[in-house]
Amino acid sequence: MSEAALAQKIDDPGLDETAAKLTPERIRTTINRVLQQENSARLKAFVGTCVSCGLCSDACHFFLSHDRDPKYSPAGKVKQTLWEMIRTKGNVSQEFIVRAATIAYTECNVCKRCVQYCPFGIDTAYLMTVVRRICHLLGVTPLYLQDTSHSHASTFNQMWVKDDEWIDTLQWQEDEYRDEIPNLRIPLEKEGADFFYSVIGPEPKFRTQLIGQAAVLMNECGVDWTMPATPGWDNSDMSMYSGDLEIMGRIKRAHFETARRLRVKRVVMGECGHAYRSVYDVGNRWLGWREMPIPVIHALQFYWEMLKEGRLKVATQMEEPCTFHDPCNVVRGMGLHEMARDVVRAFCSNFIEMEPNREQNYCCSAGGGVINCGPPHTKTRVLGNRVKAEQITATGAKVLIAPCHNCHGGLEDIINHYKLDVKLVFLIDIIYAHMHKSNAI
Amino acid sequence: MHSIYTFVTGPLVWVAFLVFIGGLAGKFVYLTSLAKNKDPYVFSYLHLKYALRSIIVWLIPFSTRNMRLNPVMTVVTFAFHICLIIAPIFLLAHVIMFEEAWGVSWWTLPDAVADVMTWVVLASIVFFVVRRRVVPEARYVTGPKEFVILGLVALPFLTGFLAYYQIFDYQTMIILHVLAGEAMLVAIPFTWLSHVMLYPMIRGYMGSEFGAERHVKDW
Numbered sequence: 138m139s140e141a142a143l144a145q146k147i148d149d150p151g152l153d154e155t156a157a158k159l160t161p162e163r164i165r166t167t168i169n170r171v172l173q174q175e176n177s178a179r180l181k182a183f184v185g186t187c188v189s190c191g192l193c194s195d196a197c198h199f200f201l202s203h204d205r206d207p208k209y210s211p212a213g214k215v216k217q218t219l220w221e222m223i224r225t226k227g228n229v230s231q232e233f234i235v236r237a238a239t240i241a242y243t244e245c246n247v248c249k250r251c252v253q254y255c256p257f258g259i260d261t262a263y264l265m266t267v268v269r270r271i272c273h274l275l276g277v278t279p280l281y282l283q284d285t286s287h288s289h290a291s292t293f294n295q296m297w298v299k300d301d302e303w304i305d306t307l308q309w310q311e312d313e314y315r316d317e318i319p320n321l322r323i324p325l326e327k328e329g330a331d332f333f334y335s336v337i338g339p340e341p342k343f344r345t346q347l348i349g350q351a352a353v354l355m356n357e358c359g360v361d362w363t364m365p366a367t368p369g370w371d372n373s374d375m376s377m378y379s380g381d382l383e384i385m386g387r388i389k390r391a392h393f394e395t396a397r398r399l400r401v402k403r404v405v406m407g408e409c410g411h412a413y414r415s416v417y418d419v420g421n422r423w424l425g426w427r428e429m430p431i432p433v434i435h436a437l438q439f440y441w442e443m444l445k446e447g448r449l450k451v452a453t454q455m456e457e458p459c460t461f462h463d464p465c466n467v468v469r470g471m472g473l474h475e476m477a478r479d480v481v482r483a484f485c486s487n488f489i490e491m492e493p494n495r496e497q498n499y500c501c502s503a504g505g506g507v508i509n510c511g512p513p514h515t516k517t518r519v520l521g522n523r524v525k526a527e528q529i530t531a532t533g534a535k536v537l538i539a540p541c542h543n544c545h546g547g548l549e550d551i552i553n554h555y556k557l558d559v560k561l562v563f564l565i566d567i568i569y570a571h572m573h574k575s576n577a578i
Numbered sequence: 579m580h581s582i583y584t585f586v587t588g589p590l591v592w593v594a595f596l597v598f599i600g601g602l603a604g605k606f607v608y609l610t611s612l613a614k615n616k617d618p619y620v621f622s623y624l625h626l627k628y629a630l631r632s633i634i635v636w637l638i639p640f641s642t643r644n645m646r647l648n649p650v651m652t653v654v655t656f657a658f659h660i661c662l663i664i665a666p667i668f669l670l671a672h673v674i675m676f677e678e679a680w681g682v683s684w685w686t687l688p689d690a691v692a693d694v695m696t697w698v699v700l701a702s703i704v705f706f707v708v709r710r711r712v713v714p715e716a717r718y719v720t721g722p723k724e725f726v727i728l729g730l731v732a733l734p735f736l737t738g739f740l741a742y743y744q745i746f747d748y749q750t751m752i753i754l755h756v757l758a759g760e761a762m763l764v765a766i767p768f769t770w771l772s773h774v775m776l777y778p779m780i781r782g783y784m785g786s787e788f789g790a791e792r793h794v795k796d797w
């Protein structure tokens with residue numbers, strides 16, 4: 138069986154077993170509820186304007202990686218899902234729903250690159266989130282993604298981290314890095330600090346060194362910061378991607394309210410892309426805020442600020458040839474690409490651009506909740522992003538910087554599968570290794 | 579024959595323009611009031627500068643990455659739209675009809691230029707049809723409806739051309755020409771031809787989102 142055919146044959150009880158319980162009546166009423174009541178003007182404008190020219194196709198890494206197979210083109214995905222739901226007025230089969238869910242959850246990263254390719258600016262990513270919303274209300278969600286959403290609902294974090302484990306982890310990291318920086322602190326619950334540093338579930342769970350490294354950065358920059366000891370510390374939001382908008386709103390509210398309770402002036406966020414999308418684009422709007430209710434800045438902005446203010450000083454530069462992956466949500470989503478390059482160039486003497494780059498960069502294929510769909514869908518996203526592997530190889534770089542957790546997960550799998558000779562790092566890894574540490578012993 | 583001609587060039591023109599303009603106006607009111615009720619934040623994010631930036635950039639040939647990736651399509655699309663709009667408005671025969679009816683007239687195209695423009699429109703439509711049959715990503719999303727719409731756009735130009743050169747029976751052809759033009763106008767609000775109005779609406783909104791909220795280019 139070919140690799141592509143293997144990728145098609147996916148066994149996910151979250152999709153198959155749940156869809157098997159659906160009645161035609163429930164499918165029809167749910168689809169019509171979402172299409173008629175929850176969405177209307179934008180949906181009608183986007184769907185009614187598409188001239189089906191197929192010009193969006195060149196935007197999609199799935200399309201390009203599958204040798205221009207039209208089933209993977211943005212318009213092709215809408216045709217297989219939403220157009221059919223609209224045409225049949227919701228009279229579609231269980232099998233159709235499974236296929237629609239597979240497309241919307243695992244073959245589209247809602248990266249919005251296709252918006253930049255459509256002559257009309259039709260937001261296909263938005264259309265895919267409408268399909269996801271329908272699938273969520275039908276209970277047809279990839280099992281692992283649903284588990285993540287359950288974790289958000291139960292613990293207010295993405296990875297079932299218990300309240301005491303969270304505090305314990307922070308204290309462990311404080312202890313760990315005191316070997317190097319004796320006066321290092323991770324201040325908990327400090328009311329009125331300048332900012333609270335928020336991270337995503339995977340940091341305490343399995344990328345714990347990132348918290349320690351961030352603490353070293355804070356220490357060196359001499360900033361007044363804190364971390365909460367209560368739920369609300371996690372800025373991530375996979376419910377936003379599963380279509381569970383109600384839970385999405387709850388966890389975003391908890392995050393913003395934690396900042397208010399601590400009376401901080403702003404929130405600084407670790408290197409995560411989707412969490413940033415959830416505070417400036419999706420979660421805030423669901424809660425009725427035009428902008429973020431409290432300023433939230435991404436790690437890239439924070440590093441840049443510290444560098445420009447002279448608080449963060451470069452001790453040595455990394456000489457290995459390196460390249461930079463622009464995460465969709467902070468670049469196409471917030472235009473942080475130049476700030477990121479300023480920081481990268483300060484710490485790396487041999488920086489090579491990928492082509493295309495900045496807002497034109499290819500997605501990592503893990504974003505949009507796709508990586509959270511778990512092992513059953515890994516091949517889909519890895520085979521669906523051959524162009525990323527080619528893009529990285531073409532740079533000849535030995536180090537790949539990706540300031541986003543989901544990008545990391547996706548790129549790690551791409552590096553392994555395509556056997557790329559490149560080391561994957563976060564920007565903080567490089568900063569930590571090459572910054573001036575005046576308090577270190 | 580003459581009474582049919584008088585009918586299609588008289589009352590039916592009024593009907594066609596009323597449906598065309600009324601249909602688009604109705605669609606505009608319907609979509610904006612729907613947006614006010616269901617997607618109110620569309621309005622909170624509208625930003626004049628970035629809306630215009632997006633609308634204008636996408637009207638300049640080769641200004642976007644995708645236009646550069648598809649040079650032939652870009653040339654054909656721009657030539658097609660320019661000729662499609664300019665030729666009928668500035669055609670001498672059309673202007674004369676307006677002058678006879680209302681006493682107003684404006685600058686007109688030399689007939690030879692109008693001829694070339696008609697050819698461009700027809701050749702472009704042939705290109706679009708072939709492209710939709712040959713290019714897999716276009717073929718996959720193309721249905722019979724798309725060819726009907728392309729046919730509706732082609733007919734007024736084809737019949738106009740045949741009438742001008744008096745190929746076949748002139749009287750029949752000119753009536754068919756007027757009918758085809760009216761059919762196209764009537765189809766605009768009810769098909770994706772409505773992109774004539776939805777283009778600035780969607781671009782305006784998405785351009786604002788990308789420019790003002792995301793601080794990034796949408797091309």
